[in-house]
Amino acid sequence: xxxxxxxxxxxxxxxxxxxxxxxxxxxxxxxxxxxxxxxxxxxxxxxxxxxxxxxxxxxxxxxxxxxxxxxxxxxxxxxxxxxxxxxxxxxxxxxxxxxxxxxxxxxxxxxxxxxxxxxxxxxxxxxxxxxxxxxxxxxxxxxxxxxxxxxxxxxxxxxxxxxxxxxxxxxxxxxxxxxxxxxxxxxxxxxxxxxxxxxxxxxxxxxxxxxxxxxxxxxxxxxxxxxxxxxxxxxxxxxxxxxxxxxxxxxxxxxxxxxxxxxxxxxxxxxxxxxxxxxxxxxxxxxxxxxxxxxxxxxxxxxxxxxxxxxxxxxxxxxxxxxxxxxxxxxxxxxxxxxxxxxxxxxxxxxxxxxxxxxxxxxxxxxxxxxxxxxxxxxxxxxxxxxxxxxxxxxxxxxxxxxxxxxxxxxxxxxxxxxxxxxxxxxxxxxxxxxxxxxxxxxxxxxxxxxxxxxxxxxxxx
Amino acid sequence: xxxxxxxxxxxxxxxxxxxxxxxxxxxxxxxxxxxxxxxxxxxxxxxxxxxxxxxxxxxxxxxxxxxxxxxxxxxxxxxxxxxxxxxxxxxxxxxxxxxxxxxxxxxxxxxxxxxxxxxxxxxxxxxxxxxxxxxxxxxxxxxxxxxxxxxxxxxxxxxxxxxxxxxxxxxxxxxxxxxxxxxxxxxxxxxxxxxxxxxxxxxxxxxxxxxxxxxxxxxxxxxxxxxxxxxxxxxxxxxxxxxxxxxxxxxxxxxxxxxxxxxxxxxxxxxxxxxxxxxxxxxxxxxxxxxxxxxxxxxxxxxxxxxxxxxxxxxxxxxxxxxxxxxxxxxxxxxxxxxxxxxxxxxxxxxxxxxxxxxxxxxxxxxxxxxxxxxxxxxxxxxxxxxxxxxxxxxxxxxxxxxxxxxxxxxxxxxxxxxxxxxxxxxxxx
Ligand SMILES: Cc1ncc(C[n+]2csc(CCOP(=O)(O)OP(=O)(O)O)c2C)c(N)n1
Ligand SMILES: [Mg+2]
Numbered sequence: 001x002x003x004x005x006x007x008x009x010x011x012x013x014x015x016x017x018x019x020x021x022x023x024x025x026x027x028x029x030x031x032x033x034x035x036x037x038x039x040x041x042x043x044x045x046x047x048x049x050x051x052x053x054x055x056x057x058x059x060x061x062x063x064x065x066x067x068x069x070x071x072x073x074x075x076x077x078x079x080x081x082x083x084x085x086x087x088x089x090x091x092x093x094x095x096x097x098x099x100x101x102x103x104x105x106x107x108x109x110x111x112x113x114x115x116x117x118x119x120x121x122x123x124x125x126x127x128x129x130x131x132x133x134x135x136x137x138x139x140x141x142x143x144x145x146x147x148x149x150x151x152x153x154x155x156x157x158x159x160x161x162x163x164x165x166x167x168x169x170x171x172x173x174x175x176x177x178x179x180x181x182x183x184x185x186x187x188x189x190x191x192x193x194x195x196x197x198x199x200x201x202x203x204x205x206x207x208x209x210x211x212x213x214x215x216x217x218x219x220x221x222x223x224x225x226x227x228x229x230x231x232x233x234x235x236x237x238x239x240x241x242x243x244x245x246x247x248x249x250x251x252x253x254x255x256x257x258x259x260x261x262x263x264x265x266x267x268x269x270x271x272x273x274x275x276x277x278x279x280x281x282x283x284x285x286x287x288x289x290x291x292x293x294x295x296x297x298x299x300x301x302x303x304x305x306x307x308x309x310x311x312x313x314x315x316x317x318x319x320x321x322x323x324x325x326x327x328x329x330x331x332x333x334x335x336x337x338x339x340x341x342x343x344x345x346x347x348x349x350x351x352x353x354x355x356x357x358x359x360x361x362x363x364x365x366x367x368x369x370x371x372x373x374x375x376x377x378x379x380x381x382x383x384x385x386x387x388x389x390x391x392x393x394x395x396x397x398x399x400x401x402x403x404x405x406x407x408x409x410x411x412x413x414x415x416x417x418x419x420x421x422x423x424x425x426x427x428x429x430x431x432x433x434x435x436x437x438x439x440x441x442x443x444x445x446x447x448x449x450x451x452x453x454x455x456x457x458x459x460x461x462x
Numbered sequence: 463x464x465x466x467x468x469x470x471x472x473x474x475x476x477x478x479x480x481x482x483x484x485x486x487x488x489x490x491x492x493x494x495x496x497x498x499x500x501x502x503x504x505x506x507x508x509x510x511x512x513x514x515x516x517x518x519x520x521x522x523x524x525x526x527x528x529x530x531x532x533x534x535x536x537x538x539x540x541x542x543x544x545x546x547x548x549x550x551x552x553x554x555x556x557x558x559x560x561x562x563x564x565x566x567x568x569x570x571x572x573x574x575x576x577x578x579x580x581x582x583x584x585x586x587x588x589x590x591x592x593x594x595x596x597x598x599x600x601x602x603x604x605x606x607x608x609x610x611x612x613x614x615x616x617x618x619x620x621x622x623x624x625x626x627x628x629x630x631x632x633x634x635x636x637x638x639x640x641x642x643x644x645x646x647x648x649x650x651x652x653x654x655x656x657x658x659x660x661x662x663x664x665x666x667x668x669x670x671x672x673x674x675x676x677x678x679x680x681x682x683x684x685x686x687x688x689x690x691x692x693x694x695x696x697x698x699x700x701x702x703x704x705x706x707x708x709x710x711x712x713x714x715x716x717x718x719x720x721x722x723x724x725x726x727x728x729x730x731x732x733x734x735x736x737x738x739x740x741x742x743x744x745x746x747x748x749x750x751x752x753x754x755x756x757x758x759x760x761x762x763x764x765x766x767x768x769x770x771x772x773x774x775x776x777x778x779x780x781x782x783x784x785x786x787x788x789x790x791x792x793x794x795x796x797x798x799x800x801x802x803x804x805x806x807x808x809x810x811x812x813x814x815x816x817x818x819x820x821x822x823x824x825x826x827x828x829x830x831x832x833x834x835x836x837x838x839x840x841x842x843x844x845x846x847x848x849x850x851x852x853x854x855x856x857x858x859x860x861x862x863x864x865x866x867x868x869x870x871x872x873x874x875x876x877x878x879x880x881x882x883x884x885x886x887x888x889x890x891x892x
Pocket of ligand 2: 743745747
């Protein structure tokens with residue numbers, strides 16, 4: 001019986017990849033553990049191993065082929081052992097089976113969820129107004145933009161160094177520090193043991209001692225091991241020392257839900273850090289903001305918590321080609337101007353908000369979308385000015401609803417924008433539960449464009 | 463005072479030929495040969511001390527002759543566990559005593575039946591994990607999925623010495639093998655991996671977060687190192703209730719560097735908690751080879767500062783693992799406090815499904831597969847004992863069937879009911 005070899009998903013977020021190289025050809029005998037092919041994703045090159053014994057039947061996707069969708073049959077193996085495990089049913093068959101038994105089709109739901117995550121091409125944020133006219137724009141992924149920001153600061157300031165788990169030799173668990181070890185060497189790009197509390201403290205101490213550490217947490221879920229140093233050591237020292245002892249450090253890494261990694265790996269800590277005086281908290285969405293704000297964070301004399309998002313790392317946006325592109329901390333940005341209603345968001349929520357705005361535009365609702373970019377200090381003026389114009393406001397946040405950034409925005413609108421309100425301010429947040437693993441439940445728990453659009457209709461009484 | 467004393471002891475017994483192999487260890491420690499006041503006799507759990515030795519048929523209890531060669535309390539006829547009695551005073555701290563006992567008698571004297579069972583359990587884990595890898599590739603499993611392939615002998619060897627449902631087990635996110643070794647149904651594990659309602663966590667936990675209180679398997683934890691103090695808490699509960707149970711807490715070479723591990727060592731030793739700390743040293747923490755992340759790479763020595771005896775164990779031989787478990791359990795069950803075991807093992811696959819594993823050579827992996835595979839090792843041993851090829855094939859076939867059924871179940875059973883989204887957040891309503 002021939003076994004179909006399918007393009008494997010090699011990471012939680014992979015949808016397609018490049019079949020870089022075949023290491024076997026038709027007719028080759030293979031056994032479990034043999035390397036069959038090399039597959040490239042945007043993050044890494046992976047080896048694809050045989051699980052069954054047999055003879056390679058046919059190679060169906062030639063090497064060098066790009067954009068091979070996960071699940072595509074790439075080759076067949078003729079089994080020569082009757083006890084060999086048959087490959088599980090092809091994905092479409094699974095769907096059918098699931099449909100027959102009345103279960104939701106997982107594959108389908110996953111594809112739809114992925115489609116919902118990708119912003120529409122015409123839903124790109126407007127260019128930053130502070131740019132000189134005629135600036136060349138370079139399409140850049142968020143991942144590259146962050147790396148470029150660190151590299152540029154490291155070139156001009158030798159006090160800057162990067163430290164964290166797998167940041168050097170492995171090039172970053174999410175490849176954000178790619179190439180930094182090569183350029184700056186092991187003295188400035190430092191792999192740590194799995195010791196978050198320890199290296200956050202060492203980073204804070206190094207900052208107090210005059211250096212400019214950039215501390216990467218593999219994800220902010222693991223920064224909970226280190227939160228004492230972020231808050232008690234980094235955030236409070238300047239105040240306690242009467243302004244004498246500073247702690248200019250950046251704590252950065254991915255934050256929020258990724259893709260089906262479960263409750264312990266999926267939390268948005270924005271509201272936690274944003275509640276602490278003495279910290280600056282930044283959570284950008286697109287590449288230009290990621291770059292301009294990370295450079296500003298590294299230059300800041302204050303401790304900065306810089307929250308990224310794994311699902312956004314691979315998205316491409318224009319970045320202005322300027323030698324010294326640094327953005328102001330504490331300034332929100334109107335990414336889509338509109339007149340009827342304001343949607344306030346940050347990080348991955350901005351993508352959903354823009355998508356919702358497109359849907360709403362087709363229904364005759366002209367939504368303005370604000371990207372907060374910095375969560376502390378919060379740019380109240382931009383929010384309140386927009387509210388004065390539209391008189392209706394919705395906050396969209398990928399995170400828990402209770403004691404959230406949304407809660408904060410709502411109280412600002414109550415305290416300082418009450419006279420402008422034509423409707424209550426509503427929030428669209430994740431469900432108030434630890435994030436579940438199951439595909440259907442995860443999708444239900446997280447925010448998306450349609451949930452935002454539905455809430456906007458509510459405040460517009462439509 | 464203490465260091466002097468220690469040197470004195472060292473000198474005094476240097477001739478007694480009680481040294482551990484100095485080459486392998488890099489340092490020398492002696493066993494005390496004149497226990498003036500056996501601590502276990504004073505402080506040991508009186509119930510345990512009175513009760514007959516558990517598993518009288520096991521080699522741990524058998525070779526009285528071998529033991530008699532060592533000047534211990536047991537050798538002189540007491541029913542006390544030999545090791546405990548050597549912890550008599552400051553200088554005679556028996557850090558190496560368990561290692562010595564293990565070195566003296568390395569391999570468990572398994573019956574054919576037992577060895578067949580170990581083989582079957584290891585094959586079950588191997589096939590299960592291969593299938594999980596396959597389902598991941600098809601998109602049926604999402605998120606992070608860490609496979610246990612290569613490390614099978616550790617969970618099987620150690621847990622076969624535990625009383626399932628009585629002794630507690632806790633580990634990190636690489637947890638499928640420990641669950642299978644504790645007799646948990648592969649179907650509900652696989653269904654959890656595919657995120658279905660019939661999964662052991664109702665689809666809400668996924669690969670990294672699985673639990674069975676019924677089996678006393680306490681997870682399944684995604685935060686590196688967190689399971690170590692949690693394990694000590696489980697041990698605390700055993701001691702508190704005086705139920706004779708122990709906890710086995712597994713963690714990785716990488717996890718060994720977390721601060722909370724050492725906070726736990728101190729309290730576990732201070733309070734003599736019944737816990738076995740098991741470092742599964744598979745050579746790497748994601749892309750970080752042990753020597754790049756650890757100043758002391760001999761993890762079994764890391765309890766020294768807390769007076770926790772260490773054991774250095776070959777984790778690729780299920781019989782060595784099992785024998786080491788016998789020694790450690792005897793010590794812990796007697797009320798002497800924690801043991802730290804380092805199991806030298808190897809993971810064949812990447813850290814998780816999304817790790818390209820470029821930090822090591824293909825040859826290195828191949829060498830382990832070819833020359834140290836725990837399953838091949840057990841198989842060779844079975845054949846040597848005269849177990850037939852057919853009998854082994856029969857097991858292989860049966861296991862393939864079990865795994866295929868679990869995959870089928872995991873693919874076809876429905877996703878959780880949407881109402882499950884809001885259940886289990888809190889236990890009570892307020
Ligand atoms: C506190 C924390 N930091 C980082 C991680 C990310 N992480 C998951 S597994 C891992 C490596 C652990 O290696 P080791 O302890 O040797 O166990 P192994 O994976 O080899 O079984 C890392 C860094 C995490 N889950 N939790
Ligand atoms: Mg490891």
